[in-house]
Amino acid sequence: MRARVVDQIGKNAITAEDGKLIYSEISESLSAGKDVVLDFEGVEVFASPFFNAAIGRLVNDFPAEVLNSRLHFINLCQLGSEILSQVISNAKEYYAEDADKRAKIDAIVSDSLGRTDG
Amino acid sequence: MQRRVIAKRIRSATAVESRLPQCPVRIIEVPRVRDSADFRLIAALWSRVAEVRPDERVVFDFSASPFVKPSVVVSMAGMTSQLARNGNLVLFDRMHPSVRDVMSGLGHQIAVNVLQGSRPANAVPLRVDAVQDRDGIIEYLRSEWLGRSGIQMSPLLTNEILGQVWEAYANAFEHSRTPLGVVTYGEHDSKNSVSDIVIADFGLGIPAKLAKFDARLGLASDALRWAFERGNTTELDTGFPRGLGLNLLKNFVQKNNGRLEVFSGRGKVSITADTESYDDVEFVMPGVLFQLRMICDQRRYLLSSEMTGPPAKLF
Numbered sequence: 001m002r003a004r005v006v007d008q009i010g011k012n013a014i015t016a017e018d019g020k021l022i023y024s025e026i027s028e029s030l031s032a033g034k035d036v037v038l039d040f041e042g043v044e045v046f047a048s049p050f051f052n053a054a055i056g057r058l059v060n061d062f063p064a065e066v067l068n069s070r071l072h073f074i075n076l077c078q079l080g081s082e083i084l085s086q087v088i089s090n091a092k093e094y095y096a097e098d099a100d101k102r103a104k105i106d107a108i109v110s111d112s113l114g115r116t117d118g
Numbered sequence: 119m120q121r122r123v124i125a126k127r128i129r130s131a132t133a134v135e136s137r138l139p140q141c142p143v144r145i146i147e148v149p150r151v152r153d154s155a156d157f158r159l160i161a162a163l164w165s166r167v168a169e170v171r172p173d174e175r176v177v178f179d180f181s182a183s184p185f186v187k188p189s190v191v192v193s194m195a196g197m198t199s200q201l202a203r204n205g206n207l208v209l210f211d212r213m214h215p216s217v218r219d220v221m222s223g224l225g226h227q228i229a230v231n232v233l234q235g236s237r238p239a240n241a242v243p244l245r246v247d248a249v250q251d252r253d254g255i256i257e258y259l260r261s262e263w264l265g266r267s268g269i270q271m272s273p274l275l276t277n278e279i280l281g282q283v284w285e286a287y288a289n290a291f292e293h294s295r296t297p298l299g300v301v302t303y304g305e306h307d308s309k310n311s312v313s314d315i316v317i318a319d320f321g322l323g324i325p326a327k328l329a330k331f332d333a334r335l336g337l338a339s340d341a342l343r344w345a346f347e348r349g350n351t352t353e354l355d356t357g358f359p360r361g362l363g364l365n366l367l368k369n370f371v372q373k374n375n376g377r378l379e380v381f382s383g384r385g386k387v388s389i390t391a392d393t394e395s396y397d398d399v400e401f402v403m404p405g406v407l408f409q410l411r412m413i414c415d416q417r418r419y420l421l422s423s424e425m426t427g428p429p430a431k432l433f
Binding site: 010014045 | 250252253256273274277278280281282284285288348349357358359360361362363366431432433
């Protein structure tokens, strides 16, 4: 599968909502055994929320060998590459946390924060 | 001279009152704020706003402010929004023309007695986003902030700055959750090749939110330091990792000789190329206020011009 990101979400790859759209496409194709090429030609602005949602969660869904061999990025400028690398590094640390610890934190957050603040 | 000023003030208040329905008037003088060292004055203004009763109409007196800095403008947006939601009538009075031009963007009735003054130089129009308008905000920053600065920048550098500034917006939209949303105002100084932008939300604020999340983060300075560390986030149930944005913004400012100040609750963050401090202050700033100064000189930036692409083994 080859996807032109600019055609999917426009030239500003900055929001988590747009990242989720791209994630869905990638995940479906990888799960079906297909290679994925993400073409960033035409994308001008990058920010971490987009990559967190689009790519970060893939770290938990697929083995590194699968992602390295079947997920490809082209026409991504150095700034985009740097943010992508940081997102992946952060995701690895996040998912490396002990599952129990994350569950405990999730429980604390759900209890104490609710959804009424702000 | 003093008597003339007092007489003029009485005439002004009387003129305002005579046109309004009969209810108590509370006059709040807007202080002159020059830089972040004066932010306690903004916090004091918030305290005065908190004292306003539902039956009062509020007149903000700008006679002491021949100019308004971005931090005052965005804070006024939050204050007037809160007062309007509480049912208070809000008026602005005794503004210099430059201040009137800026504050008229808030949509409140402009009262009498506009004093003589000069137009604001290179002011960025006030913008209020109740909901996240991704392309609208980026275009606003590109055209109204960076584009009108008169400073030459490559498209690549412009895009890089826009992406970094978006990290502050993302944080604000994610955590503020108030009807007002996010307020932006800025100004540029082409002579010194700097541009300032202030982005604020008036939600719970970082220290208050993190105090619920982790009792060990009781001090505002600790909470803000935690928020700026890579990987830290209170939003753990979203299904994907987060907590990078503020850290990326911090690194960008440090690498490129910018200046970032963040005020939230009783905490303050100051970041430059040479300094990084997290302090507790004696006043309270509602929500989160980012004050960012960028040096808009192509030569001062680490260029991201190479299309190298990511390494082969990313994961």
